[in-house]
Amino acid sequence: MADRIYFDHSATTPLDHRVAVAMSLAEEVYGNPSSLHSEGRHARDLLERARGQVAALIHATPAEIVFTASGTEADNLALLGVFRDRNVSAPGHMITSAIEHPAIMETCRFLERTGVSVTYLGVDANGIVDPEGLAKAMRPDTRLVSVMAANNVVGTLQPIAELSRITKEHGALFHTDAVQSAGKVLLDVSRVPVDMVSMSAHKLHGPKGVGALFVREDVRKGVRDKVQLHPVIFGGGQEHGLRSATENVAGIVGFGAAAQLAATDMADEAVRLVQLREHLLAGLREELPQTYLIGHPFKRLPGHLCLGFAGQEGEAIRLLLSLDDAGVAISSGSACSAHKVSEPSYVLLAMGFDAIRARGTLRVTLGRFNTKAEVDRFLEILPQAVNSLRPVASYAGLKAANQGDLRCLKQHK
Numbered sequence: 001m002a003d004r005i006y007f008d009h010s011a012t013t014p015l016d017h018r019v020a021v022a023m024s025l026a027e028e029v030y031g032n033p034s035s036l037h038s039e040g041r042h043a044r045d046l047l048e049r050a051r052g053q054v055a056a057l058i059h060a061t062p063a064e065i066v067f068t069a070s071g072t073e074a075d076n077l078a079l080l081g082v083f084r085d086r087n088v089s090a091p092g093h094m095i096t097s098a099i100e101h102p103a104i105m106e107t108c109r110f111l112e113r114t115g116v117s118v119t120y121l122g123v124d125a126n127g128i129v130d131p132e133g134l135a136k137a138m139r140p141d142t143r144l145v146s147v148m149a150a151n152n153v154v155g156t157l158q159p160i161a162e163l164s165r166i167t168k169e170h171g172a173l174f175h176t177d178a179v180q181s182a183g184k185v186l187l188d189v190s191r192v193p194v195d196m197v198s199m200s201a202h203k204l205h206g207p208k209g210v211g212a213l214f215v216r217e218d219v220r221k222g223v224r225d226k227v228q229l230h231p232v233i234f235g236g237g238q239e240h241g242l243r244s245a246t247e248n249v250a251g252i253v254g255f256g257a258a259a260q261l262a263a264t265d266m267a268d269e270a271v272r273l274v275q276l277r278e279h280l281l282a283g284l285r286e287e288l289p290q291t292y293l294i295g296h297p298f299k300r301l302p303g304h305l306c307l308g309f310a311g312q313e314g315e316a317i318r319l320l321l322s323l324d325d326a327g328v329a330i331s332s333g334s335a336c337s338a339h340k341v342s343e344p345s346y347v348l349l350a351m352g353f354d355a356i357r358a359r360g361t362l363r364v365t366l367g368r369f370n371t372k373a374e375v376d377r378f379l380e381i382l383p384q385a386v387n388s389l390r391p392v393a394s395y396a397g398l399k400a401a402n403q404g405d406l407r408c409l410k411q412h413k
């Protein structure tokens with residue numbers, strides 16, 4: 001993949017070679033961390049060291065970290081685990097936002113089928129949840145609020161401190177899906193009253209298939225009067241009984257190493273990425289005045305740009321594929337999978353975009369190994385690619401162009 005430019009870090013990140021080294025050493029430690037002999041204790045030591053590293057990333061204590069097999073599983077555990085609490089007689093109510101990742105959205109849909117009432121809070125044109133809207137939506141039977149720390153499509157950061165404070169005042173639990181923000185923007189759980197936080201190693205240059213849920217100690221122990229977290233996977237009682245299964249020691253060691261690297265560099269790396277991002281945006285605006293930024297201008301992930309090109313919204317998938325041919329990996333606002341062009345992004349629809357604009361966006365997400373030289377190369381490639389697309393003047397024309405996307409995709413395969 002020499003010379004390719006990878007600008008899709010919100011989808012996943014390349015494994016840092018220092019993480020790979022830590023993992024390959026851990027692969028040789030084959031003991032089961034629950035065994036009492038030396039081999040087992042050696043594996044347990046590695047596991048607990050990694051637990052401390054992941055805890056330190058968000059200023060938690062090691063006992064508050066529950067390892068899972070993904071960010072998706074951490075999200076499922078947080079939501080399902082609260083509503084498994086049979087000490088509460090009625091199914092109850094939860095609040096989330098209309099722009100959550102499917103790991104939350106689909107779990108909410110499942111909970112609704114079991115009788116839980118779910119309120120989906122709208123967002124403003126920048127994709128931000130209004131704290132006053134949350135205060136108004138709270139009910140006496142609200143047991144959980146879940147709002148993501150940063151959105152994967154548009155990169156917008158939510159006012160988590162304020163939202164969690166409001167939730168706490170009403171006696172409910174607050175969960176945040178921090179899969180996109182962990183290791184990029186500090187969430188300090190010793191200061192912010194969040195009860196649960198989901199994270200995923202592969203978004204911070206760690207391995208795929210490893211996640212974690214921070215569970216505040218009083219929630220795990222059930223000493224808080226309203227709700228306690230219950231397991232959704234049953235077995236040998238690992239991870240404080242909240243996630244049975246023999247732990248993936250090498251993967252967790254990789255997560256720990258990745259968390260430590262991210263924590264050490266977070267402030268400097270955020271500044272570097274914001275500079276790269278702003279350089280890219282300024283360059284694009286100069287070359288292509290029809291460029292517009294989607295999401296909040298500065299309350300956003302440091303390396304995240306979600307872009308539209310006025311008048312060319314029908315061409316996003318073609319643009320993505322033509323950039324891929326030119327050696328650049330980016331993604332579109334509407335996920336395009338397995339030969340089929342998907343529905344417009346529900347995130348962009350919730351922000352007030354119409355279906356055509358919602359399908360016409362590009363997501364450019366920068367990461368640790370990207371350089372200014374790559375951004376400059378991209379600034380040469382992208383305007384050429386955009387200008388080579390046919391301009392579509394009217395909405396009727398845009399509609400036709402959208403219908404043409406599927407044919408175009410097939411031609412590319």
Ligand code: PLP
Pocket residue numbers: 010011070071072073075101103148150151152177179180200201202209210211
């Ligand atoms: N939540 C958010 C906001 C995400 O962006 C993702 C992955 O893209 C997930 C959850 C799921 O994480 P994982 O891929 O580890 O299951």
